[in-house]
Amino acid sequence: MADLDRVVTGCRACPRLVEWREETARTKRRAYQDWDYWARPIPGFGPPDAPLVLVGLAPAAHGANRTGRIFTGDPSGDILYTALYELGLANRPESVRHGDGLELRGVRVTDPVRCAPPDNKPTTAERDTCRPWITRELQLLRPTVRTVVALGGFAWQALLPAVAAAGWEVPRPRPAFGHAAHVTLPATDGGPPLHLYGCYHVSPRNTNTGRLTTEMLHGLLRTAARTAGLDPNGPGRPPGRSAPPP
Template identity: 70%
Template sequence: MPAKPGSPDQPDFPAREAPRAGSVPVLDERVTRCRACPRLVAWREQVAREGRRAYTGWDYWARPVPGYGPDDAALLVVGLAPAAHGGNRTGRMFTGDRSGDVLYAALHGIGLASQAEATHRDDGLRLYGVRVTAPVHCAPPANKPTPQERDTCRPWLAGELRLLRPTVRALVVLGAFGWQATLPALTAAGWPVPRPRPAFAHGAHVTLPATDGGPALELFGCYHVSQRNTFTGRLTPGMLTEVLRRAARSAGLRP
């Protein structure tokens, strides 16, 4: 049976609902109801049914994963998408997987997280002045969203940026995919991106003036905290910490 107009199964659900959200908590709740991408819905739910032996007994989240952190954050960290047995299992960004172990340890090391470990939603983790999100909110097969899925999900990130506008001053994007996905969302949220678009690189830094005459946004690039990068040494804890520290200082957090 075709989805009813206005239902979360419609491909225009993010584009319709994100601009109507009047606060970050409202946006987060709407994100969790989204079913706009059939392939991602099927995959996240299949993973939840099949599980993994190491997580026997877990009741998987198996829904879109909203951003995590205060709704008045000065620094936003943008990844790629939830991991199938990480955020898709725990329901919180970068929680329950090795990528999160690296990211939250670095944030803890500079005083922006209450602890270095992130294992489940009730583990006591608190973030200080920083919020973590992604351009795609569902776990994709092989960690590779399609361009259409990326574009369908974009209004959620644009909406999050819009709602954080009064406080956000710096943005760290993890990886080339996230960089390319985030640039159009920044333009939609009021920070025009220059042309030609700035290329992704580890340590890249671009200042984006705001269209409303308010404070600019400092945009930083960083290699993704994937196992491939961290296990091979392409991204070391020191490299990650340096980018996060620079961005935090640009945001006025002064770690």
């Protein structure tokens, strides 16, 4: 996994995304004029043997594209990591910068598109070009991963072909996205199945309008963690491991 995380940071396969991430790093946002932006693809974050994986959309132009760590330095990350902390799945609620001491417990966070896109909207071609990275990540996680949460409809649609390529069966017709949607995907080799959950994205647009409330997010993450074999505890305390789901 460490090799994969290192190699992905050198990808330049999508010219539009490369141009945007680097242009954003040159112009910067006024509040971050003293920052040296990361301006490269973002690897996944969290232990390489995590039983629970959370999948977003793409790095934020002035968030992960600046800090070099997924869901770090932007409002969506503030919401997500605070929720993980309050469930005992992270050691701190703040997500400020790479190297700030944040650790995830039993959880890995990743994106299907690794570069910040203009207007936060990758094209279908860019999504598909980036797919081998998340497919390989899921293949490496296969011995331990039991549950994946798609944060938003884009992540759900991007995940279905990736999990199929990584060794799980996706039914036809493909399952539809929705908050708290749940589908169990059998392994093609007879191994443990994969539980896929849908969750509205943790964007300010959803949380500020009440489409995704704190209670909804906590409830979904708690259910997903327990399905993955984790037993979420209170703030700052590491989760226990419960019996694996059937």
